[in-house]
Amino acid sequence: MCGILERLSQLSEGMPDAPPPVASSADGVPAGSAAGTGAEAPWTEPGDALWQALGWQPNEGQLQQFIQLQQELRQWNSRVNLTRLVEGADFWIAQVFDSLWPLLPLLNERPEAPLRCIDVGTGGGFPGLAVAIALPQARLTLVDSVGRKTQAVQAMAQALGLAERVELRCERVELTGRQQSCRGRFDLALARAVAAAPVVAEYLVPLLAAEGEALLYRGQWSEADQAALERAASLLRARISRRDGRELPAGRGQRTVLALRPHAPCPRAYPRAVGVPSKLPLGES
Secondary structure (H helix, E strand, C coil), rough: CCCCHHHHHHHHHCCCCCCCCCCCHHHHCCCCCCCCCCCHHHHHHCHHHHHHHHHCCHHHHHHHHHHHHHHHHHHCCCCCCCCCCCCCCHHHHHHHHHHHHHHHHHHHHHHCCCEEEECCCCCCCCCCHHHHHHHCCCCCEECCCHHHHHHHHHHHHHHHHCCCCCEECCCCHHHHHHCCCCCCCCEEEEECCCCCCHHHHHHHHHHHHEEEEEEEEECCHHHHHHHHHHHHHHHHCEEEEEEEEEHHHEEEEECEEEEEEEECCCCCCCCCCCCCCCCCCCCCC
């Protein structure tokens, strides 16, 4: 695991920005999503319209944490190129809203559940930090292989008062899935537009506890996508338990969430070695 706290001061001394991302999936948003359209005025701030559209209302403390999260993201993004989705509707819809809508059943029915959750490929901290705010009893593990990002996200978690519940791991997720402290340990595993769905399934399913659930955040979804994910899930001894779709406000595009649940222990062969899942996705002939 990277030396996160020890290197925070290095980041604050003006580390050069990385080149700007060329694909929206680098921001943890499904490729092909709209970067912004007109008619965004109601969505540029965290007003009632946003929460009514989402179907969940934060309390005052949570609302202030979301506002502070935007401020922290803005500050760190000026030092480390985390995401382009920082201001206005980019933040409130494409980051916060998009992180939380797949969790609505949990947010509305079990908001105080002491869940153990993992966010794979957290990037600039989404959906992980948003989930940590919305589920105040959950413990979050956020995984990313880019050290500068994990360091910045750890600093944001500290500033938000989440450090006791949020752990950062700087490593490839194929390695996370083989660590005794992580494999088979999580109630909820999340990944937002990290890779093709069969690849993400191989990352997430080995992390799940027996009654756990993996949520794959996707954009538009086809029957071919469904068939490919079903083949991969079968090899992992999991099944698709839920498929929901939603159109984001302000023309931000179609979103789909796929939930996977294990029906037997994941075979020890998975996840395969670093790089193999993406080069040879499960279920492909």
